[in-house]
Amino acid sequence: MTSSIIELRNVSKTYSTAAGDFTALxxxxxxxxxxxxxxxIGKSGAGKSTLLNMINxxxxxxSGEVIVHADNEKLSIHNxxxxxxxxxxGRKMGVVYQSFQLLPMLSxxxxxxxPMDLSDNFRVRESKERAMQLLxxxxxxxxxxxxxxxxxxxxxxxxxxxxxxxNDPPILVADEPTGSLDSITADHIFEVFxxxxxxxxxxxxxxxxxxxxxxxxxxxxxxxxxxxxSDAEPVSKPGKRRxx
Amino acid sequence: xxxxxxKPVIDSVQLAESNTQAMIELRSVVKKFSNAAGEFTVLKxxxxxxxxxxxxxxVGKSGSGKSTLLNMVTxxxxPTEGNVVVHGTDIYTGVTESQRSRxxxxxxGIVFQFFQLLPMLTxxxxxMLPMDYVDMYDFDERPARAxxxxxxxxxxxxxxxxxxxxxxxxxxxAAIARAMxCDPPLLVADEPTGNLDSRSxxxxxxxxxxxxxxxxxxxxxxxxxxxxxxTHRNIIISDGELIDETxxxxxxxxxxxxxxxxxxxxxxxxxxxxxxxxxRNESVDYFFMIRKGEVDVVLQDKKxxxxxxxxxxxxxxxxEIELLRGGKSIANVRAGEHPVEVLSVPRQEFLRVIxxxxxxxxxxxxxxxxxxxxxxxxxxxxxxx
Numbered sequence: 001m002t003s004s005i006i007e008l009r010n011v012s013k014t015y016s017t018a019a020g021d022f023t024a025l026x027x028x029x030x031x032x033x034x035x036x037x038x039x040x041i042g043k044s045g046a047g048k049s050t051l052l053n054m055i056n057x058x059x060x061x062x063s064g065e066v067i068v069h070a071d072n073e074k075l076s077i078h079n080x081x082x083x084x085x086x087x088x089x090g091r092k093m094g095v096v097y098q099s100f101q102l103l104p105m106l107s108x109x110x111x112x113x114x115p116m117d118l119s120d121n122f123r124v125r126e127s128k129e130r131a132m133q134l135l136x137x138x139x140x141x142x143x144x145x146x147x148x149x150x151x152x153x154x155x156x157x158x159x160x161x162x163x164x165x166x167n168d169p170p171i172l173v174a175d176e177p178t179g180s181l182d183s184i185t186a187d188h189i190f191e192v193f194x195x196x197x198x199x200x201x202x203x204x205x206x207x208x209x210x211x212x213x214x215x216x217x218x219x220x221x222x223x224x225x226x227x228x229x230s231d232a233e234p235v236s237k238p239g240k241r242r243x244x
Numbered sequence: 245x246x247x248x249x250x251k252p253v254i255d256s257v258q259l260a261e262s263n264t265q266a267m268i269e270l271r272s273v274v275k276k277f278s279n280a281a282g283e284f285t286v287l288k289x290x291x292x293x294x295x296x297x298x299x300x301x302x303v304g305k306s307g308s309g310k311s312t313l314l315n316m317v318t319x320x321x322x323p324t325e326g327n328v329v330v331h332g333t334d335i336y337t338g339v340t341e342s343q344r345s346r347x348x349x350x351x352x353g354i355v356f357q358f359f360q361l362l363p364m365l366t367x368x369x370x371x372m373l374p375m376d377y378v379d380m381y382d383f384d385e386r387p388a389r390a391x392x393x394x395x396x397x398x399x400x401x402x403x404x405x406x407x408x409x410x411x412x413x414x415x416x417x418a419a420i421a422r423a424m425x426c427d428p429p430l431l432v433a434d435e436p437t438g439n440l441d442s443r444s445x446x447x448x449x450x451x452x453x454x455x456x457x458x459x460x461x462x463x464x465x466x467x468x469x470x471x472x473x474x475t476h477r478n479i480i481i482s483d484g485e486l487i488d489e490t491x492x493x494x495x496x497x498x499x500x501x502x503x504x505x506x507x508x509x510x511x512x513x514x515x516x517x518x519x520x521x522x523x524r525n526e527s528v529d530y531f532f533m534i535r536k537g538e539v540d541v542v543l544q545d546k547k548x549x550x551x552x553x554x555x556x557x558x559x560x561x562x563x564e565i566e567l568l569r570g571g572k573s574i575a576n577v578r579a580g581e582h583p584v585e586v587l588s589v590p591r592q593e594f595l596r597v598i599x600x601x602x603x604x605x606x607x608x609x610x611x612x613x614x615x616x617x618x619x620x621x622x623x624x625x626x627x628x629x
Contacts (some may be wrong), residue, residue: 049408051407053409058406058408058409059409086366089364090364095363095364097363097408099358099412101358101360102355103360103373104320104321104354104360104364105318105345105349105354106349106451114362115364116367117360147320148322149315149320149321175408209373
């Protein structure tokens with residue numbers, strides 16, 4: 001049984017630039033289901049990062065609605081104030097990016113406790129313990145007291161994922177999280193994501209330009225020129241996909 | 245002041261004096277790493293002093309040890325031997341990791357190539373973070389101070405945006421604002437423009453120059469030669485050793501390994517004002533580079549009266565005409581109004597290296613040509629007198 005956790009209804013986003021208006025998203029409607037590992041695939045400039053910024057409420061939409069289901073309530077997140085939306089995001093969403101890494105002057109464990117300390121969700125001792133558990137999950141506990149400069153890029157990205165999970169959000173959104181990693185390291189990140197979905201019941205939305213990753217997701221959508229092209233249950237044969 | 249391989253004997257009086265204006269002092273710093281393949285020495289006894297208020301760039305090939313050198317200054321890594329004194333604190337002697345961390349928060353701003361902004365915090369909150377962390381400035385004062393810093397880097401309009409909504413150049417500017425949050429006297433930057441287009445890079449260098457004019461000290465690792473010309477000093481590291489700055493300034497076209505060779509064999513000599521360095525018609529056996537002071541190239545007119553053909557400055561060289569063309573000195577060369585420090589390289593070593601570096605030979609050849617022209621014109625003029 002799938003239940004929708006986030007709904008996008010006719011979402012459009014237009015940017016005004018010096019060269020005129022630019023429409024990054026055109027009437028996008030989609031559902032994100034609880035417990036799925038959803039891939040959004042598109043080329044550079046297709047609108048996938050803009051779409052992600054709509055889903056997590058980071059950016060304002062031009063028209064349409066993003067509805068989140070929380071505690072038997074439906075909430076239109078773009079109607080919330082900036083502060084209320086930040087609060088909602090802090091509780092419900094973890095974010096992982098390609099390039100936002102860790103604070104270089106803090107040890108790995110301190111990098112992970114930071115969001116917990118900022119949110120006041122945990123007591124100081126709890127936050128240390130929880131950070132250690134997350135490092136164990138990422139198989140990095142032996143490096144807990146190292147600074148980020150002394151671990152590999154793939155390990156840093158795993159710490160960034162641990163940091164995104166610090167406040168135990170039900171949803172994780174990731175923008176090209178494997179974009180700067182080699183394929184073996186990227187594979188390891190996927191294993192972590194799969195574990196989070198299957199063992200912990202997290203919902204993960206990931207955008208990527210890499211079509212070859214399509215089979216790693218439980219469902220994937222393709223975006224091109226600001227429009228969603230397909231919404232098919234596991235796309236096992238990419239060749240069969242039809243472009244509108 | 246200058247990077248040198250030889251370890252000068254420094255007596256305590258001198259040290260105390262230099263401490264008053266030195267922001268960074270590395271003394272005989274050695275760093276070894278061990279891995280499965282054995283032990284590897286990344287820094288081979290580095291001595292370096294950077295004065296307060298200097299804007300210094302550090303360049304070096306990949307693997308030369310430049311990031312390790314920076315990690316010694318920031319206290320991210322530990323030297324195997326030697327001392328590092330930053331802003332008067334010997335940061336590795338009797339200092340615990342957490343003391344060092346606190347010290348760093350108050351004394352050091354750090355900027356990296358990839359910006360390390362926290363993605364879930366707005367730009368303003370990112371800039372406030374270091375103040376919260378080391379508990380500097382009153383709690384109520386912090387947002388206003390963070391806003392002032394964002395204004396300084398031209399981002400006040402974006403203060404409440406999340407990092408993902410601004411450009412990479414703007415993210416780096418925010419990271420710089422964050423690095424300056426606790427008003428540190430020293431800013432250390434590792435390839436701060438490496439990920440940016442040239443216009444954004446330009447903005448950042450201008451910002452750095454502004455900080456320097458306010459008395460901050462900046463040390464920046466870069467691979468971009470267009471940036472090194474905009475700093476006070478450029479330090480080159482090659483294979484874990486620092487290249488003499490007079491050598492790199494005098495012969496910038498040399499390969500780093502050749503510069504390093506010269507660094508190791510140069511002989512340093514000080515001449516008192518007006519002292520003769522080379523006499524006319526004397527055979528020349530050395531190539532000379534000027535470290536400090538001015539050198540006059542002097543000819544005599546028909547009445548045997550001296551006149552100065554040209555005046556050479558620090559970072560220029562002489563003696564090359566005779567070494568390359570053979571023969572005796574065509575002019576007197578003597579120290580100017582003040583004492584002069586020169587570095588000399590023996591003929592054989594000079595010729596061998598020049599033969600291995602065609603672009604340097606070319607560059608020197610052009611200078612030889614120019615100087616001979618000058619001499620010819622001067623000779624004609626004196627002949628006519």
